[in-house]
Amino acid sequence: MTDKRLLSGKTVLVTGAAKRLGRAIALAAAAAGANVAITYRTSAREARALVAELANHDVEALAIRCDVTDEKNVSEMIKEVASELGAIDVLVNNAAIYETIDFEKITVAEWDDIFATNTRGPFLVSREALPYLKKRRGRIVNMGSLGGLRPWASHAHYCSSKAALHMLTQAMAKSLAPDIAVNTVAPGMIDLGEKSATAFMKKMAKQTPMLRNGTAADVAAAVMFFAAAPHFITGQIMLVDGGLGL
Template identity: 45%
Template sequence: MELQGAKVLVTGGAQRLGRAIATELARRGAHVMIHYHSSADEAQAVVEELAALAGEAGSVQGDLAVVAEAERVADAALKRWGGLDLLVNNSGIWGKTPLGSVTAERWDELIATNVRGAFFVSQRAAPALRASPGAIVNIADVGALRPWRNYTPYLVSKGAVVTLTEALAKDLAPDVRVNAVAPGPVLLPESSSEEDEKKAARSTLLGRVGSAEDIARAVAFLASADYITGVILPVDGGQRLI
């Protein structure tokens, strides 16, 4: 896929990792619509930045945990661009959930937002992506390949994103390529201490924490790699090998 002039939807594109992905794609000439849930001010600022880079950008609000809204988000991008070349399912939530503290409500929230929303946006966008032909890049987590303690529901949801990626790659072949990036320790929470960062760095073979731009470049690579589908690409500094 040629990213110059590509029609793109990035979910969760107003902040942090999603913002970096949207910016990287716009820098390469893509027309990007970002989805956001509640970050309206941030979304407006990102749209202005993207438009300055690529000449055209847009945003759409929606709660992807609600199926009708997930479908409406896809519809908004299709209407704005008149089609779609690339969908990046980045939107997601996470949080510590030690065993014994997990509620049914929290379980459902993680699954609905991280997996179900991505599926229904993808399903709605699939006909346009087939017509392009285009690509989907999902954001998984290296923890789905090498789990850690106290995040089981979140990791289950990201494991489902891995399965979703492989299953959609089969369902949508040969017209639509579907891949995923599995980040390791990148863009740590703002509340992280210096010791937290050192600990995260020690958990990787490269001895350092990655950046949001590392993930964004990996997304752009998978979007452009026309003979790759069904791949889960770890971008984790080798963390999964320790």
């Protein structure tokens, strides 16, 4: 059972949260007593369904459409969250693109898109949220990746975008201290039950010291840790990978 008091009175904003890991993080925040704002880009139906589920936890919830690559869109979204929910205490930069492409086939457009979403997106959303986060001595949690620390041959652009996000976490932690704590949760192999990935997931579980793949609950628990951790903990990259990266 989650402690309802952990984030009670706080407001948590999770980008790209209509589905998958973002959804699990939003639900964990609501279960911990936080009011929750989620953003979506294309998954409007899933976002509406999630808002109803979040509200079952007796917290305020809202969903806003936002493309994190669009500066004006991001600025308007942050203002709307702050005016609707009154504050922003925790920002989770979750929205991202993941693609498998051989190095020689990556186009300039694909390279630029992944950086605009995975690296510039968290920068933009954080920058716009700063005044609100500062007021509340808030926290930023970026969603990094094991791929930002270990090279994956068919994901050069993705790995580079996440490595840059890890460095952005550390640079922001230093420049935003002492007002805001900034940390990263870097998931490894997470099993979200996709049928097409069953054989691959089985293989990866065998290679993982903990002998299983991660779950959405494992990742959400790590995000909740940073959301409520002592403010003194900042600039950290926490792998959630069962030891796969060791």
